[in-house]
Each structure stands twice: as C-alpha cells, then as structure tokens.
Amino acid sequence: MDKEKLQKLKDIDREIKNLDAAARKLKNMAEEMDLPIVFYNVNRILGTLNVLKENISEPLNIIYSD
Amino acid sequence: MNVWNPVLETMPPEDLRRYQLIKFKEQCIYAFKNSPYYMRKFTEAGLKLKDLENIKTMDDVLKIPISSKKEFAAAQEGKEPFPYGELLAVPIERISEYHQTSGTTGTPLRWGDTWADWEWYADIWATILYSRGLRAKDRLYIAFPYHIYIAFWGGHYGAEKIGAEVIPGGSTGTEERIREIVELRCTALMCTPSYALHMVNIAKQMDIDLRKTAVSKLFCTGEPGASIISTKQRIEEAWGAKVFDHVGATEAPLWSFQCEEQRGLHLNEAHYLVEILNPETLTPVAEGETGTVVVTNFARKGMPTIRYDLKDLIKISSEKCPCGRTWRMSEGGVAGRRDEMSKVRGVLFSPKNVEKAVMSIPELNGEFKIIITREKDYDSVMVKAEAFKDYENIRAELAERLSKELRNTTTLRCDVEILPSGTLPRHEAKAKRLEDLR
Numbered sequence: 001m002d003k004e005k006l007q008k009l010k011d012i013d014r015e016i017k018n019l020d021a022a023a024r025k026l027k028n029m030a031e032e033m034d035l036p037i038v039f040y041n042v043n044r045i046l047g048t049l050n051v052l053k054e055n056i057s058e059p060l061n062i063i064y065s066d
Numbered sequence: 067m068n069v070w071n072p073v074l075e076t077m078p079p080e081d082l083r084r085y086q087l088i089k090f091k092e093q094c095i096y097a098f099k100n101s102p103y104y105m106r107k108f109t110e111a112g113l114k115l116k117d118l119e120n121i122k123t124m125d126d127v128l129k130i131p132i133s134s135k136k137e138f139a140a141a142q143e144g145k146e147p148f149p150y151g152e153l154l155a156v157p158i159e160r161i162s163e164y165h166q167t168s169g170t171t172g173t174p175l176r177w178g179d180t181w182a183d184w185e186w187y188a189d190i191w192a193t194i195l196y197s198r199g200l201r202a203k204d205r206l207y208i209a210f211p212y213h214i215y216i217a218f219w220g221g222h223y224g225a226e227k228i229g230a231e232v233i234p235g236g237s238t239g240t241e242e243r244i245r246e247i248v249e250l251r252c253t254a255l256m257c258t259p260s261y262a263l264h265m266v267n268i269a270k271q272m273d274i275d276l277r278k279t280a281v282s283k284l285f286c287t288g289e290p291g292a293s294i295i296s297t298k299q300r301i302e303e304a305w306g307a308k309v310f311d312h313v314g315a316t317e318a319p320l321w322s323f324q325c326e327e328q329r330g331l332h333l334n335e336a337h338y339l340v341e342i343l344n345p346e347t348l349t350p351v352a353e354g355e356t357g358t359v360v361v362t363n364f365a366r367k368g369m370p371t372i373r374y375d376l377k378d379l380i381k382i383s384s385e386k387c388p389c390g391r392t393w394r395m396s397e398g399g400v401a402g403r404r405d406e407m408s409k410v411r412g413v414l415f416s417p418k419n420v421e422k423a424v425m426s427i428p429e430l431n432g433e434f435k436i437i438i439t440r441e442k443d444y445d446s447v448m449v450k451a452e453a454f455k456d457y458e459n460i461r462a463e464l465a466e467r468l469s470k471e472l473r474n475t476t477t478l479r480c481d482v483e484i485l486p487s488g489t490l491p492r493h494e495a496k497a498k499r500l501e502d503l504r
Contacts, residue, residue: 047181
C-alpha cells in the first residue's frame with residue numbers, strides 16, 4: 001500500500017478510536033445516572049464501531065504497524 | 067472496482083495469510099476461554115492455552131480439532147443456557163438476534179448473535195452487495211418471508227447499510243410479489259434460484275414480461291442453482307438481469323460469493339479461514355483437487371465457529387479475478403454437498419447434476435424431484451420433471467431427451483417422468499429435490 005494512502009487510513013483509524021473512546025465514556029455516564037435512552041442507543045453505536053475497529057483498525061495494526 | 071473495504075479486500079496475499087493466522091489464533095484463545103464447548107473440545111484433544119497461543123503456521127492450524135454439525139447439535143440438546151447450550155460464549159443477555167438452521171440435514175441449530183456480531187454480519191452482506199454494484203439509488207425486493215432463517219435478514223440489513231431501499235416481500239403470494247416488483251420499479255431482487263424461476267412461470271401466466279421490469283440484478287442464495295450454468299442462463303434470460311450466487315450457512319454466513327466479474331466464487335478470506343480438505347483424511351488437498359470446506363470465522367463472539375466442517379465440496383481455481391480482490395476463488399461454486407452426495411449403483415450421485423440436465427431442456431419449466439429406491443439390492447433413480455404448459459403434448463419426447471441428458475450429467479441410467487406444469491410442490495426456501503427411500 002502506498003505511503004500516502006496508508007497515512008490517510010491511519011488518520012481514519014485514530015478517529016475511529018476517538019469515537020470509540022467517546023462512546024464508551026457516554027455509555028458509562030448513562031449507566032451511572034440510569035439513562036436507558038442514552039445507554040441503549042450508545043450500545044448499538046458501539047456495535048457499529050466494532051465493525052470499523054475489526055475491519056479497519058485491527059488489520060492496519062496487525063499488518064502495517066511499523 | 068466495487069470495493070467496500072480496500073484494507074481487507076485488496077490486502078497482498080502474503081499479508082492476508084499472516085493476518086488470517088493471527089485472527090485464527092485470537093479466535094481459538096477467545097473460544098477456549100469463553101465457550102464451554104470449545105474448552106471441552108480443545109482439552110479433550112490435549113490442547114492447553116499455551117498451545118493455542120503458539121499457533122503460527124498452517125501446520126499448527128491442523129492440530130486444532132474439527133467440529134461437525136452433529137457435535138454442535140449435541141452441545142445444545144438439553145444443555146443450558148437454553149436454547150444455545152454449551153456453544154454460547156457470552157452472557158445470554160448480550161444475545162440480541164435469534165435464528166436457526168433450516169433442519170434440512172438434521173436437528174436445527176439454534177443460533178444467537180450479539181449486536182456487534184449482527185453488525186458484522188450486515189457488513190459482510192454490504193461487502194458482497196456493493197461488489198455487485200448495489201448502491202443507495204437501488205430499490206431491492208426480497209421475495210422471501212424471512213422468518214427464523216438468517217440469510218435474508220442479513221441481506222435486508224446489508225442493503226440498508228449501503229443506503230438502498232429495501233422492500234420485504236413478506237408472505238404474500240407470487241402474483242402479488244410480481245405486481246409489486248413491477249409497480250414499485252424495483253431494480254434488484256433477492257430470492258432462491260428455484261423461486262426466481264417459479265416467478266418466471268407465474269409471470270408468463272400473468273402475461274408479464276419480466277425482461278421489461280427495472281430489475282437488473284438478482285442475488286440468489288439457499289440453493290446451488292445460481293452457479294449451475296444452465297439454471298443461471300435461464301434465470302438471466304427470463305429476467306434480462308445478471309444473476310449472482312453466494313454461499314453460506316447460519317453457522318458460517320457468506321463464506322463465499324461471486325463479485326461483479328461473475329467468474330468463480332471468491333472465498334471471503336478476511337473473515338474466514340477457509341480450508342479445503344480431503345473428505346477421508348481431513349488433510350489439505352493438493353492444488354486443483356476438490357475437497358470439503360472447513361471454515362473458521364474470525365469475528366463472531368456470541369457463538370464462535372472454529373474449524374467447522376460445512377460438508378460443501380469445492381475446488382480452488384488457479385485463475386486470478388480481474389476485480390482486483392486478492393481473495394482466492396472456487397471454480398463454479400459449490401460442486402456438491404457431502405451429505406447430499408449418495409452412491410447409486412457404486413457411482414457418486416449429486417442432485418446438482420440432475421438440475422444441470424433439467425435446466426438444459428428449455429421446454430421443461432425447471433421444477434423437478436428425484437426419488438431413489440432400492441429393490442433386491444438394485445438402486446433405481448426416478449427423476450420427475452415438469453414441462454411448460456405449451457409442451458405438455460410432447461411429454462414422451464421430452465422424457466427421452468431428459469433421459470439422455472441425465473446419462474451425460476450423472477453417468478447413470480435414470481427413469482424419467484414428465485409431469486404437467488404445476489404438479490410438484492413449490493418452495494420459497496430451500497427446495498427439497500431429493501427423496502432417498504433406500
């Protein structure tokens with residue numbers, strides 16, 4: 001994979017991780033104050049984010065980690 | 067090139083092999099720690115956690131025991147937590163999707179997916195639909211009542227992910243479905259191949275020419291028909307549309323699919339380790355040999371599937387697909403299923419070869435049934451096929467022609483009976499073509 005494309009993918013990977021961290025924080029906050037609408041909607045978002053982590057972040061980290 | 071995820075679909079083959087081995091190892095470790103079935107299975111095979119952590123080569127993969135559907139069924143039958151039993155690898159409250167196998171080959175398996183598993187599943191559907199050119203502007207009609215069967219639900223959510231409009235055909239009749247496809251100007255259709263042909267026959271009676279509809283793509287699954295050239299041609303001609311095949315099971319959805327180039331069927335290698343093994347020795351076959359498919363899924367956490375024997379028979383193609391995907395391809399899709407292949411008078415017999423013969427005769431409408439019987443140690447094969455209404459007066463001639471074709475495709479002499487149109491039962495799901503009464 002050419003360097004420029006790889007760098008762009010790594011930028012995308014960083015944003016996926018930021019989104020995941022934000023969603024997890026939101027889920028914990030919702031759990032603490034017992035706010036089902038936030039908890040369950042964010043839970044679904046995390047499922048969707050998992051697809052990006054598994055299919056973009058993981059292969060990038062495994063194959064192009066250098 | 068219609069690529070959904072370039073990171074995985076165009077990964078160089080040597081990187082892909084390395085990636086697969088790492089994912090295989092991770093899934094084995096996960097299953098050992100979380101699935102009572104795999105913990106028992108691996109322990110009985112003398113494997114410890116450190117053995118799994120040391121998986122690095124394909125030789126290491128071969129040390130992991132193979133599982134069968136029978137073993138999966140036994141791990142569920144009467145076992146807690148109901149209804150998934152020892153196969154469940156997450157707390158049951160994390161399961162949000164229930165499906166089950168059709169039970170065509172025995173006790174149905176009950177399958178639970180977490181929301182993350184389900185999102186993964188929709189995504190691999192999106193991958194294959196995107197590869198065939200389905201886009202947000204498309205309107206997809208699904209001619210299937212969904213029910214507890216996983217495939218068409220996945221198709222629904224995968225198409226939605228791309229942004230396409232999805233119209234569920236529900237449990238309405240065939241005439242109503244055809245009317246909806248015409249009226250709503252649907253551009254794509256998803257159904258079993260036998261049902262696509264059944265719709266052709268009904269449309270003729272309704273005086274509707276399906277080639278004049280907006281449908282340009284048909285996504286077929288559930289049966290091998292879309293990879294049988296004569297069946298595929300017949301559907302494509304009648305609909306004036308491209309027909310795409312893909313293969314999967316509830317336990318291993320979409321492990322193989324046909325891309326826009328319509329060559330062989332790609333193995334979905336980013337999500338599965340697909341091994342082609344000799345059915346007797348369960349060791350890898352030599353290049354160009356047909357073998358049984360054993361798959362390991364990398365993603366699902368609710369119920370992992372490791373070295374699972376699908377009993378499908380395929381042969382790897384040496385051809386490189388011009389689509390640009392680096393995933394290997396099989397030649398002509400699934401050649402047959404080990405549990406459908408039976409020996410008749412000492413010869414291996416597959417219903418797929420009967421379908422090839424039936425579909426090669428244009429005066430037959432594509433509906434058929436095979437009945438195998440045994441009398442005084444002699445096996446007999448009876449093939450009953452339906453003629454189109456206009457050709458019912460030449461049934462004797464058609465029987466003779468079909469008999470000849472069957473001789474070519476099966477190498478056996480089969481008894482043949484040509485029936486009037488509408489005699490045999492119709493199926494929306496997997497068509498039950500074979501009745502072995504021996």
